[in-house]
Amino acid sequence: MTVPLLEVEGLSGAFRSPGGEMTPVLFDVGFALQPGVITAIVGETGSGKSLTALSILGIQPPNFQRSSGRILFEGRDLLALPAEEIRAIRGRRISMVFQDARAALNPVFTVGRQLADVHRLHHGGSAAAAMCRAIEALRSVAIPEPERRARQYPHEFSGGMAQRAMIAMAALVCAPRLVILDEPTTGLDVTIQAAIMELIAELVAERGLTACLITHDLGVVAETCANVVVMQSGRVVEAASTEAIFTRPRHAYTQRLLAASLLEDSAEPVPA
Amino acid sequence: MKRAPFSWSMRIGLGILAVYAAVALLALVWTPHDPLSPGVGDSYLAPSAEFPLGTDRLGSDVLSRLMAGTQYNLGIALVAVSIALAVGSLLGVIAGYYGGPLDIAISRGVEVFQAFPGVLFAMLVAKAVGPGVINIILVLSFVGIPDYVRLARAEVQSRRNWPYAEAARMVGNRSWQVAFRHLLPNSTGPLLAFTSINAAFVSLVTASLGFLGLGLSPNTPEWGNMIARGQDGVMTGEWWVSFFPGLAILGMTGAFYLLGDALSDLTDPRRRR
Amino acid sequence: MLRLLLHRALWALPVALGVVTITFFTARLFGGDPTELYAPPEATDELRAQIREKLGLGDPLLVQYLRYLGEIARFDFGISFTTNQPVGQDLTERLPATLELGLIGLGLGILIGVPLGVIAAVSRERVPDFLVRGITLAGMALPQFWIGLVLIWVFFVILGWLPGPVGRLPIGVPLPEPITGFLLVDLALLRDWEKWRLALLQLVLPAGTLAFAMLAPIARVTRSSMVEALQSDYIRTAVAMGFGRRAIWFRYALRNALLPVVTLVGVLAGYVFGGAVLLESIFGWPGLGQYALQAIESSDFAALQGFVIYAALLYVGTFLLVDMLYILIDPRMRT
Numbered sequence: 001m002t003v004p005l006l007e008v009e010g011l012s013g014a015f016r017s018p019g020g021e022m023t024p025v026l027f028d029v030g031f032a033l034q035p036g037v038i039t040a041i042v043g044e045t046g047s048g049k050s051l052t053a054l055s056i057l058g059i060q061p062p063n064f065q066r067s068s069g070r071i072l073f074e075g076r077d078l079l080a081l082p083a084e085e086i087r088a089i090r091g092r093r094i095s096m097v098f099q100d101a102r103a104a105l106n107p108v109f110t111v112g113r114q115l116a117d118v119h120r121l122h123h124g125g126s127a128a129a130a131m132c133r134a135i136e137a138l139r140s141v142a143i144p145e146p147e148r149r150a151r152q153y154p155h156e157f158s159g160g161m162a163q164r165a166m167i168a169m170a171a172l173v174c175a176p177r178l179v180i181l182d183e184p185t186t187g188l189d190v191t192i193q194a195a196i197m198e199l200i201a202e203l204v205a206e207r208g209l210t211a212c213l214i215t216h217d218l219g220v221v222a223e224t225c226a227n228v229v230v231m232q233s234g235r236v237v238e239a240a241s242t243e244a245i246f247t248r249p250r251h252a253y254t255q256r257l258l259a260a261s262l263l264e265d266s267a268e269p270v271p272a
Numbered sequence: 273m274k275r276a277p278f279s280w281s282m283r284i285g286l287g288i289l290a291v292y293a294a295v296a297l298l299a300l301v302w303t304p305h306d307p308l309s310p311g312v313g314d315s316y317l318a319p320s321a322e323f324p325l326g327t328d329r330l331g332s333d334v335l336s337r338l339m340a341g342t343q344y345n346l347g348i349a350l351v352a353v354s355i356a357l358a359v360g361s362l363l364g365v366i367a368g369y370y371g372g373p374l375d376i377a378i379s380r381g382v383e384v385f386q387a388f389p390g391v392l393f394a395m396l397v398a399k400a401v402g403p404g405v406i407n408i409i410l411v412l413s414f415v416g417i418p419d420y421v422r423l424a425r426a427e428v429q430s431r432r433n434w435p436y437a438e439a440a441r442m443v444g445n446r447s448w449q450v451a452f453r454h455l456l457p458n459s460t461g462p463l464l465a466f467t468s469i470n471a472a473f474v475s476l477v478t479a480s481l482g483f484l485g486l487g488l489s490p491n492t493p494e495w496g497n498m499i500a501r502g503q504d505g506v507m508t509g510e511w512w513v514s515f516f517p518g519l520a521i522l523g524m525t526g527a528f529y530l531l532g533d534a535l536s537d538l539t540d541p542r543r544r545r
Numbered sequence: 546m547l548r549l550l551l552h553r554a555l556w557a558l559p560v561a562l563g564v565v566t567i568t569f570f571t572a573r574l575f576g577g578d579p580t581e582l583y584a585p586p587e588a589t590d591e592l593r594a595q596i597r598e599k600l601g602l603g604d605p606l607l608v609q610y611l612r613y614l615g616e617i618a619r620f621d622f623g624i625s626f627t628t629n630q631p632v633g634q635d636l637t638e639r640l641p642a643t644l645e646l647g648l649i650g651l652g653l654g655i656l657i658g659v660p661l662g663v664i665a666a667v668s669r670e671r672v673p674d675f676l677v678r679g680i681t682l683a684g685m686a687l688p689q690f691w692i693g694l695v696l697i698w699v700f701f702v703i704l705g706w707l708p709g710p711v712g713r714l715p716i717g718v719p720l721p722e723p724i725t726g727f728l729l730v731d732l733a734l735l736r737d738w739e740k741w742r743l744a745l746l747q748l749v750l751p752a753g754t755l756a757f758a759m760l761a762p763i764a765r766v767t768r769s770s771m772v773e774a775l776q777s778d779y780i781r782t783a784v785a786m787g788f789g790r791r792a793i794w795f796r797y798a799l800r801n802a803l804l805p806v807v808t809l810v811g812v813l814a815g816y817v818f819g820g821a822v823l824l825e826s827i828f829g830w831p832g833l834g835q836y837a838l839q840a841i842e843s844s845d846f847a848a849l850q851g852f853v854i855y856a857a858l859l860y861v862g863t864f865l866l867v868d869m870l871y872i873l874i875d876p877r878m879r880t
Contacts, residue, residue, distance in 0.1 A: 059784050091787030098785075103778040108800050108876060117796075118786045153876040166782075174786060383556075384563030387857045392822060392837065396853060399841045400571055472686065479688050480823055484838065499691055503827075506698045507709070515698075518691035525686035 004032035005178055005210045006094075011052060011069030015061075022065070026051060026234045029069070033178065037226035038204055038211040040242070042218055042257065048234040049214050053180050055079075056212075057096055058086045073178070092122050095170040099183035101162035105154035111165050112138070112150025119173045137168040141199060160192035164199065171203050182214045197224050218261035222246060230254045279538075285468075285531030289346075292524055296342040305333035307340035307493045316510045326512040328501055334513060337493035338520055344494045345524060348409055348478050353471045355413035360420020361456065361463060367421065368428030369451040379425070382418040394477050398486040408487055412474045423466055427459035461539025468532035472525045479521050495521050549878075553868050557861045564857040569613055572846045573606065622851030627843050632851035635836060641726025642713060643825070643832030647817035649752045654759025655810060659803075661760065662767025666802075667794055669772060677764060684761025690823040693754040697827070700750060708746050710828040715743055751828040755821060759813055766809050771802040804875055811867030818863065819856030 011029040014022040026048045033039045041049045054060040056071055056078060071078040073094065078086060098104040106114055115134035116127065123130075131150065138146035141164040154162055163184060171179045181200065185193040201224040204211050213225060221228060221242060228245045230238040230253065238251040249255045305312040305323075310330035317327040325334040367378040385393070394415045401407045428451065431437060440454045441447075481487035482496025490497060495517035502513025597603055601612060616623065622632035665677035693710075700707040708715055713728050718740065724731045729748075732741040774780060775798050783797045825834035833852060840848035872878045 057785055059781055087787055087789065089787075090785055095787075096782075096785040098778060098782060100778065104782045106779040106783070106797055106801070108804075108874065109797075110876075121786070121788060121792075155877050169786070380559065380563070383560050384567065387560050387564050387860050388567075388853065392819065392853060392856060395822065395837075395841055396568075396571060396849065399844075476686075476688050480690065483688070483690055483823060484826070484841075486841070496688070499688075499694070503694065506694050507702060509702055511695075511698050511702075514691070514694050518687060518695070521688055521691065522683065522686050526682050529682055529686055 002034060005035040005073070006033040006056070006212075007070075007072040008032075008052065008056070009070045009072065011055065011066065011071070013051075013055075013064055013066040013069075016063050016065055024234070025064070026066075026069075029231070029234070029236055031229040031236055031239050033210055033212055034227060035177075035210045036204070036208055038201065038213055038224055039227040039229065040213045040215060040221040040225040041229045041231060042215055042221060043231035044216050044257075046233070047231040049231045050182055052231075053096070053182055053212065053214050056180060057090055057094060059096075091118065091174045091176065093176050094178045094180065095174040095176040097163070097166050097170045097179065097181040097184050099186050100159075101166035101184075102154050102157060102159060104166060105157075105162060107154055110151050110153055111157065111162075115150070115165070115169050115173050118169055122174060134168075134173065137172040138165060140172055141165070141168040141203075143168075159188050160196065163188065163196055167196070167199060167203070171200075171207075171209060176209070178210045178212065180212045180214070183216070184213070185215070185217075185220060193220065200224065218257055230257065279534050281530040281537075282534030285527045285529075285534060288523055288527035289531070292342055292346050292527070295339055296346050299336075299339040299342060303333075303336035303339050305336045307332065307336040308491060312336075316505060316513075318510075319512055325516045326510075328498070328513045329505060329510075330501075334498070334516055337498055338495070338516055341493040341495045341498065341517070341520070344405070344488065344492065345475055345478055345521070348405065348412065349471045349475045349524075349528070352409045352412040352474050353416065353467050355409070356416035356420055356470065357463065357467050359413070360417040361424040361459075363417070364421040364424025364426075365428050365451050365456055368425035369432055369447065369455065371429075375425070378421060382421050385418045391477055391480060394481060395484065395486055398481050403487060403489050405488060408478065408481065411481075412477060415477070416470050416474065419466065419470065420463070423463060424456070424459060427462060428455045431455050431458060461535065465532050465535035465539055468528050468535055472528035472532065475521060475525045475528065479517075549872065550865070550869060553865055557865060560861055561854075561858060565614065565617055565854055566610070568850045568853045569610055572850050573609075617854065622854070623847035625840070625845055625848040625851075627839060627845050627848065632848050635848065636833065636851060636855050638723075638726075639831060639833050639836050641723070642728075642830060643821075643834065644818060645727045645729065646748065646751055646755065646825075646830060646832060647814070647821070649748065650755025650821075651759050651810070651814060651817050653752060653756035654763055654813070657756065658760035658763030659767050659799075659806065661764040662806075663771055663794060663799060663802075665764065665768040666771035666775060667790075674768075677768065681761040681765045681768075684757050685765070688823075689754060689758045689821065690827050692757055693751065693824060693827040696750050696754055707749055708743075710750065711747075712829040712831055713744060713747055714740065715747065718743060751824060751830055754828075755817065755824055759817070762809060762813065763806060767802060767806050770805045771798060774798040774802045777801070800874075804871070807867060807870055807874065811863050811870075814867075815860035815863040818859050 007030075009030045011026055012024070013026045014024040016022055029048065029052055031039075031041070041053065043049045051060055051064060055064075055066070056073075058078065066079065069079065073089070078089065081089070105111060109117075112131055112134045115137055116130035119125070119130040119133050119137075120127065123133075135146045135150050138149055143149050143161060143164050149157075149161070149165075157165065167181075167184070170176070184200070185196050188196065197220050200211065200213070203209060213221070215221065218228075225242050228238075228240060228242050229236055230245070230251065232253045238245065238249070238254045240250075245254060246258065249258055299307075310332050312333050313323055313327040313331050315327065315329055315331045317323050317331075319326045323333050323335065325338065327333055328337070363378050367375040394411050397411045397414065398408065401411065432455065437450055437455060440450045445454070478487060478494070479496030479499070482492075482494040482498075483500045485497075485500065487496060488494045490501075498517040499514045502510070502515075502517075505511065505513045601609060604612075620633050622636070624630070625632050625635055628635055661677045661680070665674045668674045697710055701709045714720060720728070721731055721735055721737070721740070724734055728744045729741060732738075732744055771794075775794075777798075779801075780793060780798055783793050788797070819833065822834035822838055824830070825832045826838050829835075833856070837849065837852045837856075839845070840852060
């Protein structure tokens, strides 16, 4: 097995309420992301999968308190890094795509301007050159008429188009080693979901990216992801290759999840 | 972040207002000196043991007048916002629930009145109707009504077609029952929060009118009146006559603002994180 | 976008009409018989009748009202009996003093209030936040005229650093012939720097008082909308993309947080340009507010009506301006 790009080890933590009581939400979470492939983290709402992903970039909610754990990336523990160094990693080495891209883009700047700003942040250069790169990036994620689209504002984009722009920003303009995708297809039409997943798979294959896909939907996992980590109630219950998960799920929860996604996905009744 | 119902700002606000209310009641039966009679001491005595806040130009005791003034300033604010709240919500609920020409008439009226600079309009009407407690209360509540109408209208309109309103209609409630018994109570929070902030504004305008001599009759120990009486003294170094009533206004107005903030924190779901 | 503006401009018309109507009837219903104001106390009944005739007071109220509307449409607000000048001329003469004080006070209020709001928002629930909240609470809870008096007491009476509240120039220094009416601009044009310095010193206390009163609500609204912006998804994106704190606060969050501030500044501007009545009265500032106060004190209803309409129109005008500004800075308004 190759050396993992990122390893989460023994991550535990709790939410602190305003009154000071602690509600534990993560229990000894650990998994590894292999380079060059997509790893899915699957679980239902509240399983702690998004919280884990946000912790990688240090952008977890402020009332989350970690009690133990390490996140190793390129040999360094991200959780132990000073603020300046973790900032240098954000975007440049690890970037992130969020759910609901229309809200995740700034409403008062054009989409092109936002991509260009990020480009200048990481690669420098003139504003005009950065805008050219931004338009190129939009073209690469198959947004039609990228020159015109770049001049539009997020509210003028459809959800699917905005998510493409968001992916262009996080995966192309930033040019990171690892891109974390937090429920990137939730809330989109089914056909658009498929197209977005296809785009993600394509980018990973073509550019040698490593991706971590957070999702509650096993259905989107099967065709694109190499490995799957299943989380439930703040714990990792199973981690294996996608093939292993789909053919020989060991944990009862994984089996239930699988059964549910099969029921949901098939128009015809599944033969017993 | 969820807030406890009794946040600090609410406790402080309510606490201060309770003190003011207590002082207002106390002043009805006892003040150190007679607040209305001049010459209980010499003119412009600096704060001392006998006159803790000094005396004014006419030799009245500033502390006694300050205490006696509480009933005017607090009372006017409370009664004026209550009237404005009642009338404004009534009109607002009617406009918001029934819509149509009634709504247009009410809303347009509100817009017209809001184009008047609030304080100025109060001054104009106060001048026209003349001084007096009742007049001032009516003027101040009148000035506040448009804001309540807007708020109540927006609240009711946004809920008019919600399922529970439909349900209330289906089971045979009359329309006014749906509007006032089922929709209006859901807006109590925002309305009360605004009322508290409006009370702060009303206190300031009361003092402003008093300062201009448009409020109560000149010898009334209303705080704005008192500041006006001390205005000349400020120029010659007798600062205490104007200074202390300002602090009294600060305390009361600040308490209303704190209370209003606490109430809107409680009721505004967007701020309740 | 143009249609929206046109719509708003058309909206302003009935509002203006309503303002004029209400002012007219308030003045007529409560103002008593205007004849008494124009007639000397010893006037004979004959003279009074002549005055009534001249003022058109013999006509039915409705006729008077329509005539009044006609006059207003020609910007004729009648004659003030205290200044014996057309009210329109009075107002135009006094507007620059009010605008000069208002613009400087409001400008300072924005320049100080917005950064204070940002500081409070980014240090939420910590010491700087509590300090700013204390300042803004005081600024909103204190009457402006009292703040003015205390500042006069401290800086003029006790310290003697700044001149007393006697208007735009010290007593005995004549005002120059107005060019723009803005004293600081006029004196700069005349290159009279000594007087310019005096005028600036006269302005410090009233402008400071106004700025304190303005910065309080501005800082408050900036704080709360900034807090909201900082919790938004798009700011989380900016953090995840690796932007530094300063870029995030000032470039991404503030731009969004300023939208409600613009609306607020519009409201404040409408209020200030209409003459901060009490402030002008405290500082002897010869602007619209003082004029209105004199009109109220002497029951000069022509002047008062003219002023209220003027102020209301300024208010409506400012709001139109704010709408335009809003469309410029919020792209969501354009479609």
